[in-house]
Structures are given as C-alpha cells and as structure tokens.
Amino acid sequence: MRAWITTSIVSVAMTPCVARAExxxxxxxxxxxxxxxxxxxxxxxxxxxxxxxxxxxSISAHVAARLRHPVMPFVELGTTxxxxxxxxxxxxxxxxxxxxxxRLSATWALAGPEVPIGPLxxxxxxxxxxxxxxxxxxxxTATSTxxxxxxxxxxTVHLLSRESFRVGVGGxxxxxxxxELVVYQAALVVGWVGPR
Amino acid sequence: xxxxxxxLLALVALASACGSGARERFTPPAFADGGLLRDxxxxxxxxxxxxxxxxxxxxxxxxxxDDVVVRAxxxxxxxxxxxxxxxxxxxAGCRDGGDTFVLEGYYRRATTxxxxxxxxxxxxxxxxxxxxxxxxxxxxxxLAGTFDDSSVRLRLQRGARDPSGRFFVVAHRGGCxxxxxxxxxxxxxxxxxxxxALGADAVEVDVQLTSDGVPILYHDDQFDPRLxxxxxxxxxxxxxxxxxxxxxxxxxxxxxxPTLDDAFRTVVDETTLRGVWxxxxxxxxxxxxxxxxxxxxxxxxxxGRDVTIAVGxxxxxxxxxxxxxxxxxxxxxLAELEASDAIDAGCGVWAPRWTRGLLEDDxxxxxxxxxxxxxxxxxxxxxxxxxxxxxxxxxxxxxxxLVRHRFExxxxxx
Numbered sequence: 001m002r003a004w005i006t007t008s009i010v011s012v013a014m015t016p017c018v019a020r021a022e023x024x025x026x027x028x029x030x031x032x033x034x035x036x037x038x039x040x041x042x043x044x045x046x047x048x049x050x051x052x053x054x055x056x057x058s059i060s061a062h063v064a065a066r067l068r069h070p071v072m073p074f075v076e077l078g079t080t081x082x083x084x085x086x087x088x089x090x091x092x093x094x095x096x097x098x099x100x101x102x103r104l105s106a107t108w109a110l111a112g113p114e115v116p117i118g119p120l121x122x123x124x125x126x127x128x129x130x131x132x133x134x135x136x137x138x139x140x141t142a143t144s145t146x147x148x149x150x151x152x153x154x155x156t157v158h159l160l161s162r163e164s165f166r167v168g169v170g171g172x173x174x175x176x177x178x179x180e181l182v183v184y185q186a187a188l189v190v191g192w193v194g195p196r
Numbered sequence: 197x198x199x200x201x202x203x204l205l206a207l208v209a210l211a212s213a214c215g216s217g218a219r220e221r222f223t224p225p226a227f228a229d230g231g232l233l234r235d236x237x238x239x240x241x242x243x244x245x246x247x248x249x250x251x252x253x254x255x256x257x258x259x260x261x262d263d264v265v266v267r268a269x270x271x272x273x274x275x276x277x278x279x280x281x282x283x284x285x286x287x288a289g290c291r292d293g294g295d296t297f298v299l300e301g302y303y304r305r306a307t308t309x310x311x312x313x314x315x316x317x318x319x320x321x322x323x324x325x326x327x328x329x330x331x332x333x334x335x336x337x338x339l340a341g342t343f344d345d346s347s348v349r350l351r352l353q354r355g356a357r358d359p360s361g362r363f364f365v366v367a368h369r370g371g372c373x374x375x376x377x378x379x380x381x382x383x384x385x386x387x388x389x390x391x392x393a394l395g396a397d398a399v400e401v402d403v404q405l406t407s408d409g410v411p412i413l414y415h416d417d418q419f420d421p422r423l424x425x426x427x428x429x430x431x432x433x434x435x436x437x438x439x440x441x442x443x444x445x446x447x448x449x450x451x452x453x454p455t456l457d458d459a460f461r462t463v464v465d466e467t468t469l470r471g472v473w474x475x476x477x478x479x480x481x482x483x484x485x486x487x488x489x490x491x492x493x494x495x496x497x498x499x500g501r502d503v504t505i506a507v508g509x510x511x512x513x514x515x516x517x518x519x520x521x522x523x524x525x526x527x528x529x530l531a532e533l534e535a536s537d538a539i540d541a542g543c544g545v546w547a548p549r550w551t552r553g554l555l556e557d558d559x560x561x562x563x564x565x566x567x568x569x570x571x572x573x574x575x576x577x578x579x580x581x582x583x584x585x586x587x588x589x590x591x592x593x594x595x596x597x598l599v600r601h602r603f604e605x606x607x608x609x610x
Contacts, residue, residue, distance in 0.1 A: 043421065069274035098443070
C-alpha cells in the first residue's frame with residue numbers, strides 16, 4: 001500500500017522533471033463515458049416509496065497522462081442522477097399525509113493514479129462529490145446542495161484501438177463516504193489518444 | 197505491476213469499509229418478558245425520593261467505585277458512578293403483596309459503551325414494605341442485587357448535597373450527543389425525556405431556523421448523515437421548509453426533527469428539568485426563539501414549574517441583536533464571550549468556554565452584578581473537579597452523571 005501511494009505521489013511530482021528530460025514528456029489520453037448508474041444507501045429504504053427511479057444515465061470525462069513509468073495520473077469529472085422517487089410522507093401537524101416528489105443527483109471530481117495493463121485501465125482516486133436535492137412538498141419546491149468527500153474506483157477495457165481512437169467498456173464504483181452513498185456505473189467509453 | 201494491482205485492490209477494500217456507513221445504535225437492554233416489574237405495582241415517587249443520596253458500595257470496586265449517587269427523576273431512579281462515567285437507569289415496583297421492592301433497568305459505561313442489566317431489591321424487608329406503602333423506611337436504606345453477574349450492595353450514607361437545586365448540571369445537546377449514543381439522538385424529544393435520568397438538571401439545545409421561519413432543534417447548519425437520516429435530507433437547514441424537514445429528514449436514531457415549541461412542551465410537561473439553555477445558531481433565529489422562550493416560561497410558571505430559560509449569545513452579532521430587542525419577560529440571556537458582555541447586556545448568566553480557564557476575577561464581577569457563572573463543556577473528571585473548585589452555578593457537560601457524582605463528592609452549593 002505504502003509503495004503504491006509513494007509511487008503515485010512521485011509520478012505526479014516528477015512530471016515536470018520528466019518533461020524537461022525528454023520530449024514529449026507524456027501522452028494524454030482522454031475519454032468520455034456514457035453509462036447508466038445504480039445507487040445504494042442505507043437511508044434509501046423501501047418504505048413509503050410510491051414510485052422509484054434508482055440511478056439513471058450518466059456521463060463523465062476522464063483525462064490521464066501516460067508517463068514513462070507505469071502509473072498515470074488522472075482527473076475525472078462526471079454527473080449522474082442518484083435517486084428519484086415519489087414518497088408518501090407523514091408531515092404530522094405540518095400538513096398530514098401527502099406525497100413528496102424528490103430527486104437527488106451527484107456531480108463528482110476524481111483524481112488519482114491509473115494503471116494500464118494492456119487494454120485494461122485500472123484507476124482509483126479521491127473525490128469531491130456535490131449532491132443536489134430537489135424536493136416538492138405541498139406544492140413548495142426546495143433545492144439544496146451538499147458536499148461529500150469520497151473515493152472512486154474503476155476499470156476500462158479497450159475493445160477497439162486505433163492510432164488515436166479507442167472504444168471500450170468500463171465500470172466505476174463511487175464511494176461517497178460522508179454521504180454514506182455508493183454509486184455503481186457501467187458505461188461505454190469512447191477515447192482519444194494524443195500524439196506521442 | 198502485480199504489487200500495484202494488489203495495492204489497488206486493498207485500497208478498494210479499505211474504501212468500501214469506510215464508505216459502508218454501517219452504524220449500530222445502542223438499544224437499552226431489557227429483561228426478558230418484562231422482568232420482575234411486569235407484574236409489579238409501580239413505586240411511588242415518594243418512595244424513590246427516599247432512596248436518593250450518596251450510597252456506599254460493597255462489592256467489586258472496579259464496577260462502581262467506593263460510592264455512587266442515587267437520584268430520583270420522575271418515575272425513574274438513576275445511579276451515577278465514577279468508573280467509566282457509569283450510569284444506570286431503573287424503574288421500581290412492588291411485588292408479592294407489597295413485601296418486595298424491586299428496581300430493574302440497565303447500566304451503561306459512558307466511556308466504554310459497555311452496558312448490561314441491573315436488578316436491585318430494597319432491604320431489609322421492613323424497608324421494602326414501608327417503601328411499597330409510601331411510608332418512611334424504618335431501617336437504614338440498603339439496595340442489594342446485581343449488575344449483570346456482579347453482586348453489589350448499596351448503603352445510603354447521606355442525602356443529596358443540594359436539595360434546593362441551586363447548582364445546575366446542564367446536559368449538552370439535549371441530554372447526550374448522537375456520537376455518545378445513549379439510546380436517543382441529540383436534540384430529540386426522546387433525549388429530552390431521558391436527560392433527567394442521565395443526571396441533568398437542565399439541557400442545552402441547538403436552535404436553527406427553517407426557510408419558513410420555524411425554529412427547530414438541530415446542531416449543524418447542514419443536514420447530513422452525521423446527525424440526520426433520509427436519502428434526500430442533505431443540504432442547508434435554511435433551504436427547507438418545516439414540511440420538507442418532516443417529509444425528508446429523521447434524526448440519526450430515526451426520531452423526528454423537533455420544533456423548539458415541541459421541545460419546550462416536552463421539557464415543561466414531561467420532565468423534571470429545571471432549565472433550558474438555547475444555543476441560538478444565527479441572528480435570524482434569535483427573535484422567534486426568544487418569543488417561544490417567553491411564552492413557555494410563562495406557561496411553565498402558570499403550571500407551577502420554575503424553569504430557567506437562558507438564550508445563548510455566542511457572538512457579538514447576537515449580543516448586539518439581543519440588546520436591540522426589547523428584553524423578553526422571563527427568559528434571560530447567556531453571554532459566552534466576555535464577562536463585560538454579560539454585565540453590559542444584563543444577562544443572567546455568563547458562560548465562558550472552559551479552555552479559557554477559571555477566570556475567577558471575571559466570575560466574581562459577574563456575581564457582583566447578580567449574574568450566574570457556567571462553564572462549558574467539561575467531560576474529563578480532572579477538569580470537572582478543577583472547575584467545581586471554582587464553585588460555579590452550572591457546568592455544561594456530555595457526562596451529566598459524572599458531573600453529578602463529582603458535585604456530590606466535592607462540590608459546593610453556590
């Protein structure tokens with residue numbers, strides 16, 4: 001573990017040095033993932049749900065820099081719906097029994113190391129997740145946002161590779177630690193490889 | 197390469213464990229089938245009051261120490277011991293035609309979170325009969341029984357040090373913090389109902405304002421899983437109406453997020469608590485909270501309850517806002533910054549943070565102006581003892597039972 005973390009830090013820190021030593025210093029790999037997500041959360045129980053949509057279509061952009069050594073730094077941005085449901089709600093003296101129309105979505109930024117193993121890319125990093133809530137109760141809509149620290153791990157397999165173009169499939173597990181939420185994504189990945 | 201892969205898999209496993217969020221909450225243990233109290237006649241409050249005081253302990257000293265404080269609170273009897281800030285919450289009843297006086301409940305070690313069952317009997321039998329009849333016990337009070345499998349015998353040595361209740365043990369966040377897990381979430385109606393049994397004379401509660409102007413009990417300005425549950429219960433408290441809070445949010449233990457109005461009703465109508473410290477979280481909430489405080493102070497007084505209500509002013513903005521308002525009838529203010537703030541604003545209480553030290557000269561000045569002095573938030577025995585040495589009027593704590601025990605041991609009635 002320690003060796004892996006050290007390698008990751010050194011890989012990022014050494015990038016400028018490598019850049020001075022050889023030209024070009026790295027090769028950029030960019031990809032876009034078009035996928036579908038499912039989410040799980042202890043606080044998203046089954047009681048009182050009148051209609052539920054778990055997860056939904058997601059999109060993310062991922063950029064990694066291929067260096068001379070095997071670990072590549074990457075950054076990723078993405079967004080997905082997390083939950084959407086119509087819920088029976090007991091408001092007590094604040095309105096009795098009614099229906100709450102709720103939705104939760106997440107936008108994330110991940111950064112960390114990526115390891116290429118042939119056509120396979122394994123990556124994992126730390127992430128900042130922005131959760132957006134929109135809820136309508138008794139005709140009044142409330143919107144709010146919350147931030148959660150977390151992690152993200154994923155893999156991509158390139159099924160088709162050309163000079164500067166790749167197509168593959170991938171998956172991610174997004175762990176929103178503070179929000180106590182896990183999001184799983186399966187995606188089609190379309191990638192571009194920069195000049196070497 | 198293989199080591200990189202192993203490291204990555206290990207990190208995934210570690211992060212999964214971190215992100216799982218699994219949380220087991222404390223449920224007070226109970227005797228099977230209701231125990232001996234199932235067929236018992238509930239004991240009178242007068243009988244419980246006779247058991248209150250400082251008791252010497254015979255038995256395993258590591259269990260309860262040399263002495264414990266026994267305190268009646270409503271229809272419950274609590275025991276507070278020094279080791280691990282242990283407390284027990286018991287109920288009492290009479291069986292066998294009034295020949296047996298039994299106490300049953302649970303204990304919890306606040307610092308280790310171990311817990312178990314307690315069963316005690318009043319002895320000798322002449323005492324049991326008298327207690328069951330609501331008469332004075334003819335012999336020295338003794339309670340004998342078990343804490344789990346350990347035998348104990350408690351002998352009443354003396355009554356409580358402060359029967360008139362001049363000193364206040366103030367329980368933080370309504371009774372206990374969610375992280376301390378006493379069986380109810382912080383700032384819930386359930387923890388308010390438990391607070392006096394945990395050793396509190398008064399409670400400190402945190403007040404936030406919803407977007408439609410309803411003061412609620414909640415500590416943070418954000419809803420998140422640390423204190424609240426609900427898949428959509430995320431974001432700023434001020435973004436949600438009270439209807440949204442009711443629809444989307446529950447506290448960590450599943451309780452409803454209470455309004456300040458409901459909290460006052462609970463304190464006045466359902467507990468023996470003698471004080472409420474409102475930790476007002478913003479200038480916006482000061483007005484609505486003060487009005488509710490005045491209304492419930494008057495309601496309590498009309499019901500014959502003397503409940504001190506102090507509106508906390510932790511910032512200069514809040515002190516200025518308090519001074520700009522007409523002073524409410526009944527409740528007082530509690531200044532947390534400088535002693536001069538308390539004196540200038542006419543606050544009845546000055547409550548400096550304990551890390552600033554005893555500030556004895558300032559405390560003397562506040563008392564000369566008729567004010568009372570409270571320190572917050574003291575949980576460690578050594579510090580509790582040090583600050584009790586300054587003869588405060590109140591201590592705010594997450595360990596009300598321990599402060600109760602230390603006050604009975606070394607405290608001075610203010």
